[in-house]
Structures are given as C-alpha cells and as structure tokens.
Amino acid sequence: MAKQxxxxxxxxxxxxxxxxxxxxxxxxxxxxxxxxxxxIVELIDKKxxxxxxxxxxxxxxxxxxxxxxxxxxxxxxTASSAQGLVYMHENLFVASGCRLPVVMCMVxxxxxxxxxxxxxxxxxxxxRDTSWIQIYLEDAQEILDxxxxxxxxxxxxxxxLPVAIAYEGFAISHYLExxxxxxxxxxxxxxPAYTPHVALSDVExxxxxxxxxxxxxLMTEIRYQQHEAMENAKSVIEKVxxxxxxxxxxxxxxxxxxxxxxxxxxxxxxxxSIVSTSRIAVTTLREKGLKIGLLKLRVFRPFPWEKIxxxxxxxxxxxxxxxxxxxxxxxxxxxxxxxxxxxxxxRPLLLNYILGLGGRDITVEMIVDIVSKSINDTKNGKVxxxxxxxxxxxx
Numbered sequence: 599m600a601k602q603x604x605x606x607x608x609x610x611x612x613x614x615x616x617x618x619x620x621x622x623x624x625x626x627x628x629x630x631x632x633x634x635x636x637x638i639v640e641l642i643d644k645k646x647x648x649x650x651x652x653x654x655x656x657x658x659x660x661x662x663x664x665x666x667x668x669x670x671x672x673x674x675x676t677a678s679s680a681q682g683l684v685y686m687h688e689n690l691f692v693a694s695g696c697r698l699p700v701v702m703c704m705v706x707x708x709x710x711x712x713x714x715x716x717x718x719x720x721x722x723x724x725x726r727d728t729s730w731i732q733i734y735l736e737d738a739q740e741i742l743d744x745x746x747x748x749x750x751x752x753x754x755x756x757x758x759l760p761v762a763i764a765y766e767g768f769a770i771s772h773y774l775e776x777x778x779x780x781x782x783x784x785x786x787x788x789x790p791a792y793t794p795h796v797a798l799s800d801v802e803x804x805x806x807x808x809x810x811x812x813x814x815x816l817m818t819e820i821r822y823q824q825h826e827a828m829e830n831a832k833s834v835i836e837k838v839x840x841x842x843x844x845x846x847x848x849x850x851x852x853x854x855x856x857x858x859x860x861x862x863x864x865x866x867x868x869x870x871s872i873v874s875t876s877r878i879a880v881t882t883l884r885e886k887g888l889k890i891g892l893l894k895l896r897v898f899r900p901f902p903w904e905k906i907x908x909x910x911x912x913x914x915x916x917x918x919x920x921x922x923x924x925x926x927x928x929x930x931x932x933x934x935x936x937x938x939x940x941x942x943x944x945r946p947l948l949l950n951y952i953l954g955l956g957g958r959d960i961t962v963e964m965i966v967d968i969v970s971k972s973i974n975d976t977k978n979g980k981v982x983x984x985x986x987x988x989x990x991x992x993x
Contacts, residue, residue: 600784600846605777607770610738611677611703611763612637613777614745616647617785618701621672621792624652624663628682629715630767631705635677657682661689661700668698669807671797673749676700679767680707680721687725693760694729694824696807697795699752700760701745702730706870707767708956715768716957719869719922722764723898723930729824731757731831732899734869735765738775743848746780750789750838756830758795764898766921768957769871780846788845828900835897853902854909855894858884862891864969865910865946867935868919869895872960876919879965890969895931903938910939913946917972919965921954928952928985947976953988964989 605613611634615623625635641647650667654660657678668674678686683704693700704722708714719734726732731751735741741763748761765771796805811817836852843849855873858880859865866876873894880892893909895902910916920929927933932950939945949972954960968988975982987993 600781601779602776603779604774605738605742606633606772606774607738607741607765608633608705608772609637610742610777611745612641613779614742615675616641617780617782618675618746618749618789619673619786619791620647620649620675622650622652622664622667622674623676624654624660624667624674625676626654626657626660626678626682628657628679630707630717630771631677631679631703633772634703634705657686658689661686661693664700665689665693665696665698668693668700669696669797670799671792671794673792674700675702675745677703677705679705680709683721684709684724687728690725690728690730690760692808695820697758697827698760699749699758701748701752702760702762703741703745704762704764705767705771706764714956717767717769718955718957719764719766719930720955722762723922725762726899726930729759729828730899731759731761731828731897733761733763733897734895735763735770736870736873736894737770738773739777739848740850741765741770742777742779743842743846743850746785746789747838747842749792751831751834753792754834755795757827757834759824759827759831766871784845788842832900832902850896851894853897854905855896856909857892857894859891859893859909861889863889863913864915864917864973865891865893865913866917866919866965866969867893867895867931869898869931870921872919872921872954875960875962876965879962879969882962882966883969888969898931898934901934901938903934906935906938907942910946911944915972915976916946916948917968918948918950919968920950920952923952923955932985947979947981948984949975949981950985951988952986958989
C-alpha cells in the first residue's frame with residue numbers, strides 16, 4: 599500500500615532503489631551524493647533491500663564494478679557528483695558502448711577550480727556525449743518515480759542504454775519534502791525482474807563484451823547503433839511516463855512539461871530547481887497580464903528537438919535559463935535549443951541567460967527581472983544580445 603514520508607531527494611533515490619529491486623550497488627562517497635549510500639546501507643542492514651553493496655576505492659572503479667555486475671545479469675545502481683563524476687568519465691563510455699542498462703544518480707555540484715560545494719549542472723552536462731540518457735529532475739517525488747521509470751526505459755530492448763538521473767545537490771538532494779512511496783507489489787507489476795538481453799553469466803550462450811576494434815572498422819556502425827537506440831528512447835520515455843501515470847497517478851510530461859503554455863507568447867525554458875522558482879515567477883507575470891508560459895526540459899539526451907520545434911512554433915520569444923556554461927560559447931542548453939530552431943523560417947526570438955553558477959541563489963524577482971529585460975531588449979523585433987550573464991558582480 600502506498601504511504602507518505604518526509605524524504606530528502608537523496609533518500610527518495612534510495613527508496614526508488616529499494617522499489618526497483620536492485621541487485622548490486624557499487625559506490626564511492628562524495629558530497630552531495632553520500633547520503634544516498636548511507637540510506638541504502640541502512641535499508642540493506644534492515645533487510646529491506648536485498649542487494650550487494652560494494653564500497654570502491656574510486657569513482658573510476660565504481661563504474662567498472664557497475665559494468666561488470668550488469669554484464670553478468672544483475673540490476674545495478676550507483677551515484678556520483680562533481681570531480682568524482684569526471685573521474686568516472688572514461689568508464690561511462692564503456693557502460694554505454696556495451697549497451698548495459700545501468701542507472702545512476704548524478705547529484706550535481708559545480709566543478710573546481712574554484713573548489714566548493716555549490717551546485718550547477720556543469721558536471722552532469724559535461725557527460726552529455728557519453729551516450730547515457732540524461733533526465734533532469736525538479737523534486738524528491740520525481741526522483742523516486744524516475745529511479746523506477748529509468749530501469750524500465752534502460753532495459754527496453756529497443757534502448758539498452760544507461761540512464762543518468764540528474765538533480766542539484768543540496769537544493770534538492772538534502773531538502774525534506776513529502777513523498778508518496780508506491781506499493782511495492784504494484785511497482786513489481788510495472789517493473790518486472792530484470793531479464794538481460796545477453797549476460798556473461800550465461801555459459802550456455804557465451805558472449806564477449808568490450809571487444810577491441812584496433813583499426814576502427816566497426817566504430818561508425820557501433821556509434822550509429824547507439825544513436826539509433828537514443829532515438830528509440832524518445833518514444834519509450836513517453837510510453838513509460840504515460841504507463842506510470844496510469845498506474846500511480848503521477849506523470850511528468852515525458853520529455854518536456856508544459857506549464858501555462860496554452861496562449862503563451864513568451865516562454866521560459868529551464869531545468870531542475872529553477873523550474874520551481876519559475877512557476878511562481880510565471881504566475882506573478884500572468885497576474886500582471888503578460889501571456890507567458892514555462893517549459894520544463896526534463897530529457898536532455900536524447901534531445902527532444904522535434905518537440906521543441908512544435909511547442910515553440912507560435913511563440914514570439916523564448917528565454918533559456920542555463921545553470922551551466924560552455925566557456926567561450928553559450929549556455930549548454932541554449933546551444934541545443936538554438937540548433938533545433940536554426941533552420942526554421944519562423945522561430946521565436948531566442949535569448950540566453952547564464953545564472954546561478956556554483957549554487958548562487960535564483961529568486962522569483964530575478965526571473966521576473968530577466969523577463970522584463972528581455973522584453974525591453976527586443977522592442978524593435980531584434981535581439982540585442984543573445985547571450986547574457988546575469989548577476990555578475992562588477993558589471
């Protein structure tokens with residue numbers, strides 16, 4: 599039977615692991631993901647999770663262990679953050695190249711130097727080309743639900759790619775929220791026991807994984823297959839979200855959640871906790887008579903460019919808020935959105951604001967101010983500055 603508990607985002611992830619009947623959990627601690635480990639170990643000690651917990655000596659080894667366990671037919675979970683995630687980077691390619699449906703929480707924290715514990719999406723987005731599905735979340739309830747959904751997506755035979763669930767450290771990972779924990783038997787109906795497509799443990803049908811292609815004769819074909827799997831994931835993500843909603847009463851819009859978009863002429867596009875703040879800002883601006891909406895971008899890989907085109911076709915302006923930056927270029931999300939809209943004859947004016955790096959606070963007043971500046975800067979129907987750094991001291 600479903601029940602409610604007050605949980606942090608990290609604890610919600612641990613309860614998602616419990617409900618998904620995960621078999622192996624290799625992890626190396628790093629702030630702010632460490633409390634996921636602590637809660638999982640507590641649940642293992644209480645016999646609430648029947649899983650093998652493996653403390654590793656480094657994040658690089660963590661993913662090697664996850665790859666090895668998943669390759670034998672075990673359902674695997676892990677988590678990391680910041681420098682640890684970057685240290686893991688090499689083996690992320692191994693997991694996806696071997697088409698292993700590992701699920702990982704990327705509890706986002708700004709990369710040093712300067713060193714700190716503040717959060718932005720730089721660490722997770724730095725992994726965007728590793729062929730992992732990336733889903734960015736807003737709150738603890740969504741984290742629990744998406745850990746369960748992630749296995750259903752990753753293990754689909756049309757996909758067979760690892761899934762990263764990304765959310766901001768501290769702002770989401772450590773804040774308490776009411777979370778509904780679904781009935782375990784209902785979850786088992788939604789997410790049956792893992793049946794691997796191939797497994798090293800199946801001695802009657804021996805296979806090789808991680809083979810060597812010294813002269814690159816197969817690289818193009820393998821990368822194409824990964825790309826095709828990513829494209830397949832688009833429909834699978836939508837299907838799984840709808841199925842979850844029918845069973846448990848909560849769905850999240852698949853790739854993009856649309857908020858007050860029915861008659862919107864202007865829209866904000868954002869990921870993660872910025873969406874929560876933007877919901878209030880958009881409501882405030884609506885009360886002042888502005889026809890504005892909000893797009894919550896949930897799935898960054900595969901990037902839903904078709905949906906971006908369709909949703910924004912009647913907008914006059916789209917404001918992309920980036921809690922990240924590709925130094926020397928633009929916000930990372932903005933560059934993807936701009937690429938999606940580039941060849942269209944009719945497209946909204948597109949503006950980018952880079953803000954909140956390293957965990958700097960983003961307020962409702964700031965977002966309202968950004969909208970006001972955007973309207974003023976485009977009065978002549980042209981964009982004066984496509985890329986804007988907001989709140990930089992001394993400017």
